[in-house]
Amino acid sequence: MSEQHTSRPYAVVAVASSAGGIQGLVALLSRLGPDLPVPVLVVQHLDPRHRTLLPEVLSRRTELAVKLAEDQERIEPGTVYIAPPGLHLLVGPDGVLALTSTDPVHFVRPSGDLLFESVAESYGSRAIVCVLTGTGVDGATGVAAVKHRGGTVIVEDPETAQFAGMPQAAVATGAADFVLRLEKIAAAVRGLVEDKRQ
Template identity: 75%
Template sequence: MTAEQTSADHYSIVAVASSAGGIQGLTVLLGALGPELPVPVLVVQHLDPRHRTVLAEILARRTELRVKLAEAEERVVPGTVYIAPPDRHLLVDSGGVLTLSCTELVHFVRPSADLLFESVAGAYGAAAIICVLTGSGRDGAMGVEAVKSRGGTVIVQDPRTAQFPGMPQAAVDTGVVDFVLPLEEIAAVVRGLVEAKRQ
């Protein structure tokens, strides 16, 4: 049975995208998700490709969830946060297996929120929740439309509260966003959605 076929009963995955200002945004969101989140979390944060990242270590100190850099051919498990490595696109298939790709930049970035979200849409359909946080540029907007077209749920940080409003505003401008929320309220909504569909 694929993730999409199970989507009527519960959410199976959360995917998050951020760019400029995103480390603070991710710290707030992940720190408030609690230790018992029954789904995996995939994260694209635009990083400098020239340097090794310590993002996973930084975030691991701020959340009770397990945080790690995503690895190719790894199968996702609940309660774990998978960070896209610098200069690699992060994709997931319907079996929950991750792929890391060096294909061309999308909107001048790699990893790309659009590619992650589009893979989540194809693999999980209505069982997906995606979140767009602070960031400059438009990355994520096409992916938002892909997720919504498959019945998934889209949450966006209120651009007025974002350190950099470009990415959240581009997502809002698609007209298909389900929730536009201050950063501090997003985790509670994610938890509520995930838990409500499991009862």
């Protein structure tokens, strides 16, 4: 793609969260700083019957730009893209987003698994994915796909997560590179994306 992507080891961060996730996302995004050199894609399980205020809530707590993802939108560094309620969020190798209303996966839509699998296919070893607090198993299949393609997997420590289901399922895959307390995840992400390896 562009030189920017070839000069950095990582090109994208994807995050999945569910119950307790809004607090988790605030804790993560508020620590990432204003100049993150990669985009962040977020699946947070939300009630599709209501318009979400999540972008507004997160915008007040982070220096990054935060918006609801739009179909066929090209992702940009330093911007957080939230999957709209009731729609799966996918990304292609050209950095263009796709929103779909295909069937729920593990009873959820948007699905962290589908986002992670698209990130794995499109970005391979240049992807970082994070599984935060939540019930259920969403994200576990996806982290295995990311690991298989050489990407990096960060999981919130189930021992300290508000809801341990999703982190436990992700850890159980054996794919986690880092299992960290919530407040330490942002520093790990920044350390990875700011590494200037050629």
